[in-house]
Amino acid sequence: MLPVTYEDVLAAVPRVRKDLSPTPLLEWPGLSQLLGLRFFLKHENHQPVGAFKVRGGVNLVSQLSAAERQAGIIGSSTGNHGQSLAFAARRHDIPCTIVAPARNNADKVRSMRQRGATVIEHGRDFDEAREETERLAKVEGYRYVHSANEPLLIAGVGTMAHEIFETLPAPDVIFVPIGLGSGVCGTAIVAKHLRPATKVIGVQSERAAAVANSWQAGAIQPAPSAETWAEGMATRVPATMTFEIMRQLMDDVVLVSEEELRQAALEILRQTHNLAEGAGAATLAAAWKLREQLAQQTVVGILSGGNLDLRELPAILASGGLGGVG
DSSP: OOSSOHHHHHHHHHHHHHHOOOOOEEEOHHHHHHHTSEEEEEEGGGSTTSBTTHHHHHHHHHTOOHHHHHHOEEEEOSSHHHHHHHHHHHHTTOOEEEEEOTTOOHHHHHHHHHTTOEEEEOSSSHHHHHHHHHHHHHHHOOEEOOSSSOHHHHHHHHHHHHHHHHHOSOOSEEEEEOSSSHHHHHHHHHHHHHOTTSEEEEEEETTSOHHHHHHHHTSOOOOSOOOOSOGGGOOSSOOHHHHHHHHHHOOEEEEEOHHHHHHHHHHHHHHHOOOOOHHHHHHHHHHHHTTTTTTTOEEEEEEOBOOOOGGGHHHHHTSOOGGGOO
């Protein structure tokens, strides 16, 4: 039996709705025409922290025990999970500490601090920050909130897919970016209950493909590096809980290049006037890559976040967009 069920997602819906309004699911004619299919974006970039993970944060934090609230929470994050926890912790007046990699997206670090979190910058990447987080949790007694191995977090994130099916009952394909997989797991749990024919396809960067490679191999295979500009997907070590859910429910996984991510981000900006971070642009990049086999289908891409490191914007603007259109 899976650690998270559709009933868990339904239980999360009123908790999430208490703090967060549903996000738009919009078909953009320019993107549909470009791809040769009906293409909808689920605009999680419209969340108050600019990313989908806040759904999991508010669901989990609302269910903490009195002892856990007293101890405070800690998490490791490249930004969006940390902003999620900071947002939820402030709502419940709970201390929050986030460990982020050194040289992280400065805007995300600033946002976490503005939302009341204590931010510690440590390590070369997410996984080194995670190791420090686990050490601090043991030493200080914090409630450690893993960014994936948390049933309440996955259930909260699953409300995103619940909203999709409320608006669009029969999508053929839903693309979801993968960092550690809470988003694709929550989506697959809902999709396989409501419409098993809907394919849920994960997306990773070619330069941060640990989860994709592990899923294809059927066993967790950590990677030596995750050198992608899309920090929301920059993980080297898959998470056990989400990996097991993906292994059972995810239909496929697609790898996209760094340049395809830039081109997709520019195309989203051009066609929708929304700024997507790398992970948020990944689903359009995947749809573009598979557009011939998806022709005439109804496809949803999760625009997972809009917290772009603005240092990446010049390269995005220079990419030409999908198909090299100027």
